[in-house]
Amino acid sequence: MKLNYKIQGQGPTILLLHGLFGNLDNLGIIARAFNHQYQIIQVDLRNHGLSPWSNNMNYTVMAEDIVELIQSLAVEELIIIGHSMGGKVAMRLTEMIPTRIKSLIILDIAPVIYTADSHSQVFKAINACTSYIQGQQVPNDRNTVQQVMIQYLSQSTIQFLLKSYKSDHWLFNFPVIEKHYSDILGWQDITPYYQPVLFIKGSHSEYIKQEYHSDILNQFPYAVIETVESAGHNVHSEQPQTVIALIEQWINH
Incomplete structure (x- = not known):
C-alpha cells in the first residue's frame, strides 16, 4: 500500500x-x-x-x-x-x-x-454522530458533530478527533477500525x-x-x-x- x-x-x-x-x-x-x-x-x-x-x-x-x-x-x-x-x-x-x-x-x-477498552466512549461518540447509507458516510457539519460528541468525551479528546474531520467526513476508516479494534489492542x-x-x-x-x-x-x-x-x-x-x-x-x- x-x-x-x-x-x-x-x-x-x-x-x-x-x-x-x-x-x-x-x-x-x-x-x-x-x-x-x-x-x-x-x-x-x-x-x-x-x-x-x-x-x-x-x-x-x-x-x-x-x-x-x-x-x-x-x-x-x-x-x-x-x-x-x-x-x-x-x-x-x-x-x-x-x-x-x-x-x-x-x-x-x-x-x-x-484488555481494557480505553476507547469505548470514543466509539460511542463517533457512532452517535456518524451515519451511513449503502456503506457511504453521510456528511454532517462540524458543529453538529461537536455538539453530539460533547455528551461522551472531554473537550480535549474532541479537538484531537476533529483534526481528522475534514469536508464533513472522518478521514479515518471508522468501520474497519471498530471491526479490527481487538487487533489494535492486541x-x-x-x-x-x-x-x-x-x-x-x-x-x-x-x-x-x-x-x-x-x-x-x-x-x-x-x-x-x-x-x-x-x-x-x-x-x-x-x-x-x-x-x-x-x-x-x-x-x-
Whole structure:
C-alpha cells in the first residue's frame, strides 16, 4: 500500500508514526523540533489521514506498508519514533528491517495485549454522530458533530478527533477500525531485539504499567524506560520540552 507522507528538513532520517484516530500531523511538535538537522518523514498509517483505506488492519500489514515506503524512498538507515498504535508498528519493524533502524523511541505503549477498552466512549461518540447509507458516510457539519460528541468525551479528546474531520467526513476508516479494534489492542510477541530502545511513558498514563516492564524487557532486553511527570498518554503534546530533550539525548548518545 502506498501511504500518504510528507518530508521536511535534511540530514539523517527520522520517521514519525502516529497513534489511533490520528494523522501525520500529530507528532508535529517533534517534527518541528528536529527538522533543522534531520530529514523528517511523517506518515499517515493505513485507514488514517490521506492514506488508502483497506479492510485489513493489523500490525503486520501496517509495518509492511512502512517497509514499502522506506524502500521506495531508498532510506538505508533511520530513527523511528512511534506513539501508541504507531509505537507498536515501530516495534514490529524491528523484526522486518532491524539493520536499517539506527535508533528506536516508543511513546507510551508497551508490547502487550491490552484488555481494557480505553476507547469505548470514543466509539460511542463517533457512532452517535456518524451515519451511513449503502456503506457511504453521510456528511454532517462540524458543529453538529461537536455538539453530539460533547455528551461522551472531554473537550480535549474532541479537538484531537476533529483534526481528522475534514469536508464533513472522518478521514479515518471508522468501520474497519471498530471491526479490527481487538487487533489494535492486541500483540504477538516478537523476536527479541538486542539493541537499545527508549520507552517514554506519562506518569498519569496506564499504558506502561509496572507489570508491563517484564514484557518490554523480554522483547527488548536493552530497553530504557523513562517516566515524564505530569503527563498522560499523549506525553509528547502534554510535556513537549521534556520529551524532546529525552529524544535528543537518546539519539545523540
